[in-house]
Amino acid sequence: xxxxxxxxxxxxxxxxxxxxxxxxxxxxxxxxxxxxxxxxxxxxxxxxxxxxxxxxxxxxxxxxxxxxxxxxxxxxxxxxxxxxxxxxxxxxxxxxxxxxxxxxxxxxxxxx
Amino acid sequence: xxxxxxxxxxxxxxxxxxxxxxxxxxxxxxxxxxxxxxxxxxxxxxxxxxxxxxxxxxxxxxxxxxxxxxxxxxxxxxxxxxxxxxxxxxxxxxxxxxxxxxxxxxxxxxxxxxx
Numbered sequence: 001x002x003x004x005x006x007x008x009x010x011x012x013x014x015x016x017x018x019x020x021x022x023x024x025x026x027x028x029x030x031x032x033x034x035x036x037x038x039x040x041x042x043x044x045x046x047x048x049x050x051x052x053x054x055x056x057x058x059x060x061x062x063x064x065x066x067x068x069x070x071x072x073x074x075x076x077x078x079x080x081x082x083x084x085x086x087x088x089x090x091x092x093x094x095x096x097x098x099x100x101x102x103x104x105x106x107x108x109x110x111x112x
Numbered sequence: 113x114x115x116x117x118x119x120x121x122x123x124x125x126x127x128x129x130x131x132x133x134x135x136x137x138x139x140x141x142x143x144x145x146x147x148x149x150x151x152x153x154x155x156x157x158x159x160x161x162x163x164x165x166x167x168x169x170x171x172x173x174x175x176x177x178x179x180x181x182x183x184x185x186x187x188x189x190x191x192x193x194x195x196x197x198x199x200x201x202x203x204x205x206x207x208x209x210x211x212x213x214x215x216x217x218x219x220x221x222x223x224x225x226x227x
Binding site: 030031033035040041042043044045048088092097098099100102103104105107 | 116143145152153154155157160162167168202204208212213214215216217218219220221223
């Protein structure tokens with residue numbers, strides 16, 4: 001079945017890089033997403049990558065996709081305290097739409 | 113306007129009450145969603161409306177009743193809820209792109225407590 005797995009917790013020092021990892025199961029997924037959820041708020045799309053790409057860079061964010069291993073990672077450069085949040089990896093399986101599959105979420109804690 | 117607005121932000125209700133959660137978007141999106149999120153868990157899909165018609169009901173108990181009065185509004189009517197229904201209820205919208213969901217735009221959520 002469809003499943004998205006990610007580690008639950010990551011702690012880094014301010015200024016360091018953060019790397020959040022994710023594995024997914026549906027090889028037909030065309031879109032893979034990273035959503036951010038701050039405390040008491042809804043989810044917000046951070047970035048996404050098409051399955052025919054290996055890498056996407058957007059300012060401090062770098063997404064790497066290893067389609068063979070079904071592994072997705074999000075690197076945040078120069079992590080700031082404002083980056084503290086829960087990061088959800090998500091896949092858009094080719095099931096006709098609407099059913100985005102979310103991972104459990106990685107809670108990023110940035111120490112000043 | 114790229115916002116999804118949800119009201120109320122907080123709701124406390126007894127098990128015999130009837131209340132409603134409301135959601136509004138003005139991005140012209142034709143797909144609207146209700147998700148339920150428990151603490152430290154990912155959002156769980158409840159309902160999807162596509163072009164104002166109920167497209168997906170993820171076997172949600174009938175004490176939750178969705179309604180889509182028009183393309184901008186989505187309601188969730190609540191009746192005879194249980195304490196375990198306490199959660200953050202998130203509304204989302206997306207362009208109804210055939211085959212894939214695309215980016216979901218989420219509201220801030222309505223935090224529901226059932227006593």
